[in-house]
Amino acid sequence: MPKTKPLYIAFVWHHHQPYYKDLTTGEYILPWVRMHGIKDYYDMAAILKEYPNVRQTFNFTPVLIEQINDYTNGKAQDRFIRLTLKDPSELTQDEQALILYNCFIANRDNMIMPYPRYAELLSKRGHSTMREDLLEVTKRFSEQDFNDLQVWFNLVWFDPTFQAEDGEIRRLIQKGRGYTQDDKELIIAKQIEITSRILPLYKEMQEQGQIEITLSPYYHPILPLICDTDSAKIAMPDVPLPKNRFTHPEDAYWHVYEGVRLYEATFGTKPRGMWPSEGAVSEEIIPIIARAGIQWIASDEWVLAKSRDIELKRDANGYLCEPEILYQPYSVEYEGYSLNIIFRDHFLSDLIGFRYSSWSPKDAVSDFLHRLRRIRDMVNPLGGNHLVSIILDGENAWEYYPNDGADFLNLLYQNLNDDPAIQAVTVEEYLEHHSAKILPSLPKLFPGSWINHDFAVWIGGEEDNLAWDYLKQARDALYKVNADEIDAEKIHQAWRGIYICEGSDWWWWYGDDRSSPNDADFDFMFRNNLSRVYELIDEEIPVHLYESICKETIVGLSLAPKGLISPDIDGFDSNYYEWLLAGLYDASRGGGTMHRAENIIRRIYYGFDLKTLYLRLDTNLSMKSDDVVNLELEIIILKPHLTKITVPFTGARVIISTADKDGHWREVKRISDVAINKIVELAVSFQDLKVKANDKLEFMTRLTEKGLELERCPVRGAISVFAPPEDYERIFWPL
Numbered sequence: 001m002p003k004t005k006p007l008y009i010a011f012v013w014h015h016h017q018p019y020y021k022d023l024t025t026g027e028y029i030l031p032w033v034r035m036h037g038i039k040d041y042y043d044m045a046a047i048l049k050e051y052p053n054v055r056q057t058f059n060f061t062p063v064l065i066e067q068i069n070d071y072t073n074g075k076a077q078d079r080f081i082r083l084t085l086k087d088p089s090e091l092t093q094d095e096q097a098l099i100l101y102n103c104f105i106a107n108r109d110n111m112i113m114p115y116p117r118y119a120e121l122l123s124k125r126g127h128s129t130m131r132e133d134l135l136e137v138t139k140r141f142s143e144q145d146f147n148d149l150q151v152w153f154n155l156v157w158f159d160p161t162f163q164a165e166d167g168e169i170r171r172l173i174q175k176g177r178g179y180t181q182d183d184k185e186l187i188i189a190k191q192i193e194i195t196s197r198i199l200p201l202y203k204e205m206q207e208q209g210q211i212e213i214t215l216s217p218y219y220h221p222i223l224p225l226i227c228d229t230d231s232a233k234i235a236m237p238d239v240p241l242p243k244n245r246f247t248h249p250e251d252a253y254w255h256v257y258e259g260v261r262l263y264e265a266t267f268g269t270k271p272r273g274m275w276p277s278e279g280a281v282s283e284e285i286i287p288i289i290a291r292a293g294i295q296w297i298a299s300d301e302w303v304l305a306k307s308r309d310i311e312l313k314r315d316a317n318g319y320l321c322e323p324e325i326l327y328q329p330y331s332v333e334y335e336g337y338s339l340n341i342i343f344r345d346h347f348l349s350d351l352i353g354f355r356y357s358s359w360s361p362k363d364a365v366s367d368f369l370h371r372l373r374r375i376r377d378m379v380n381p382l383g384g385n386h387l388v389s390i391i392l393d394g395e396n397a398w399e400y401y402p403n404d405g406a407d408f409l410n411l412l413y414q415n416l417n418d419d420p421a422i423q424a425v426t427v428e429e430y431l432e433h434h435s436a437k438i439l440p441s442l443p444k445l446f447p448g449s450w451i452n453h454d455f456a457v458w459i460g461g462e463e464d465n466l467a468w469d470y471l472k473q474a475r476d477a478l479y480k481v482n483a484d485e486i487d488a489e490k491i492h493q494a495w496r497g498i499y500i501c502e503g504s505d506w507w508w509w510y511g512d513d514r515s516s517p518n519d520a521d522f523d524f525m526f527r528n529n530l531s532r533v534y535e536l537i538d539e540e541i542p543v544h545l546y547e548s549i550c551k552e553t554i555v556g557l558s559l560a561p562k563g564l565i566s567p568d569i570d571g572f573d574s575n576y577y578e579w580l581l582a583g584l585y586d587a588s589r590g591g592g593t594m595h596r597a598e599n600i601i602r603r604i605y606y607g608f609d610l611k612t613l614y615l616r617l618d619t620n621l622s623m624k625s626d627d628v629v630n631l632e633l634e635i636i637i638l639k640p641h642l643t644k645i646t647v648p649f650t651g652a653r654v655i656i657s658t659a660d661k662d663g664h665w666r667e668v669k670r671i672s673d674v675a676i677n678k679i680v681e682l683a684v685s686f687q688d689l690k691v692k693a694n695d696k697l698e699f700m701t702r703l704t705e706k707g708l709e710l711e712r713c714p715v716r717g718a719i720s721v722f723a724p725p726e727d728y729e730r731i732f733w734p735l
Contacts, residue, residue, distance in 0.1 A: 007376035013394030018505035031080035040395035051417040062259040088146035097134040103153035118152040151179040212426035214273035217255035219503040224282035235454035242468035279450035283334040290337035302453035306446035327386040344391035357400035361407040461511030494536040565607040571677030582607035693725040
């Protein structure tokens with residue numbers, strides 16, 4: 001029998017935050033660099049010290065490094081620090097409303113409800129975050145209520161390790177209420193102190209060889225689109241493009257080279273690898289990155305499939321039919337420059353990023369390790385070594401896990417540390433010591449990202465294209481300025497403003513695919529940054545920059561269905577595999593990676609077999625309490641036919657209604673295939689909905705109490721999915 005070789009696995013944790021500083025005032029508008037610093041960035045490296053055999057790769061964006069340095073060096077003027085430290089007696093009513101809106105933007109189950117006083121304050125505020133309602137709520141909050149809320153919002157973001165091991169933080173948590181100004185000042189000082197330890201810790205651990213640190217382009221731009229917005233048409237031939245083509249590879253060059261310079265100044269060495277922002281690649285970016293001394297990059301398995309003009313098929317359990325194609329590095333060449341490239345396992349990465357948070361740590365780790373061992377058994381007879389790449393955010397998933405993911409990560413790392421058959425390595429280590437000396441060469445590099453192997457998130461929507469046009473106009477105005485007539489420092493700052501506005505994050509929240517509680521903040525910051533460019537070059541700010549770009553659009557999905565399902569409709573999460581391949585809309589994340597205020601509806605799972613649509617809703621309510629007696633769930637199907645499914649929480653039969661020509665609802669049928677226990681589960685036949693194979697369904701949900709809407713999900717737009725054709729199982733798995 002052939003000798004069993006180890007399976008190599010490379011975790012690449014991506015650390016990134018958008019640029020939150022107001023270029024006009026110098027104030028940080030949002031606090032997430034600081035909050036994720038004390039909850040995620042320090043701990044993600046520190047936890048590895050207990051597991052010396054587990055080596056990993058961490059990707060830092062230079063824009064995050066810049067902002068961490070601002071906090072460390074005392075240069076960060078943070079609006080939320082100012083509001084935290086302000087005495088409640090001095091808060092204006094607008095500031096009180098701002099605190100009531102933002103200081104509950106944390107995971108309800110894991111970061112609010114475990115703390116009785118914080119939960120009490122949330123209950124006192126209520127569900128509504130409408131401005132007029134919050135202004136009314138301010139009248140019910142005492143000065144001590146605001147003091148306690150200022151403290152609790154900052155306390156819960158400390159990593160559980162600090163909550164347990166730091167005596168002062170532990171004392172404040174145990175105190176519970178009645179906080180003082182001294183308490184608030186201590187908390188902020190602790191946050192800054194921890195933030196100052198982040199970059200030195202990573203530098204130390206890289207020098208010790210346990211981690212590799214990589215980078216992204218400076219302000220996290222989509223490099224292929226910066227080089228040429230027309231590149232979007234290769235993956236999406238019919239995509240509407242901005243009115244004015246954006247073609248500035250010299251800007252892409254700036255983001256790469258300035259990022260490398262900051263990396264060297266921070267970590268004292270040259271970077272070997274790069275995660276191009278959002279895994280977005282094209283052939284045109286290869287020379288730009290290679291000339292900067294970068295040796296390897298990474299993208300997604302879908303990009304690999306399109307680059308090789310093949311189908312990457314998976315079986316019903318998510319295993320690749322030809323694993324050797326994905327689980328190896330490649331080389332790619334363009335115009336005489338070459339890079340090595342690895343591709344993330346999309347399925348396994350999403351299990352950690354989206355699925356396992358609702359599983360017990362033991363079950364999640366057992367499932368993950370079982371999958372790795374099965375992969376090892378599949379590739380072992382094939383010869384050579386194999387690398388499984390797990391690439392995902394290093395911060396945004398953990399607040400959805402109990403105990404901030406520490407139980408999951410500790411159990412996973414302990415198993416990996418002790419199992420020689422699965423070796424966790426850095427990417428550089430694998431390429432240098434374990435990969436083939438001559439890597440297989442890709443015939444081309446398909447332009448696409450980790451999301452659907454295209455650039456649809458960042459271009460093509462009305463809002464997206466408008467933002468590109470505004471950016472292009474501002475850049476053209478700056479380019480035409482006579483440098484002899486403007487102060488050189490102002491010119492420098494204006495160009496910096498352009499580079500900041502080239503970051504991908506603005507487009508992440510624009511358009512028809514993402515939403516967050518901070519949409520208005522992001523829209524304001526983008527337009528304000530462009531306005532600042534015009535001010536710096538002494539030109540009039542265009543009128544359009546005073547008007548919001550955001551409009552009502554259809555909100556996209558966190559995860560699409562990955563196969564047919566046939567769950568038992570019993571109202572219990574009795575078998576997590578029955579919904580494993582379902583689509584998932586995470587209402588608490590709003591379709592994105594930022595943080596939402598508390599929701600009643602937490603998650604919507606949706607899927608199908610060939611004849612039936614299945615829906616599952618997880619809520620923050622106890623289904624057996626008196627609170628739900630008057631509640632009804634309405635599922636509004638917008639396409640292909642306007643239909644309403646009414647689900648009374650009393651357990652009465654489900655009503656299917658259709659709209660008549662006058663727009664009134666008319667009951668057409670009652671069904672009983674519904675269960676309301678721990679969760680809400682529902683099955684409705686496509687025939688009852690008059691839905692045919694390949695029809696596109698668009699739907700949303702409304703939660704009502706005595707006819708009054710409490711909540712809708714998604715907040716903006718609808719969820720969409722296609723009804724399966726008869727040959728769905730044969731054609732579905734190609735990626």
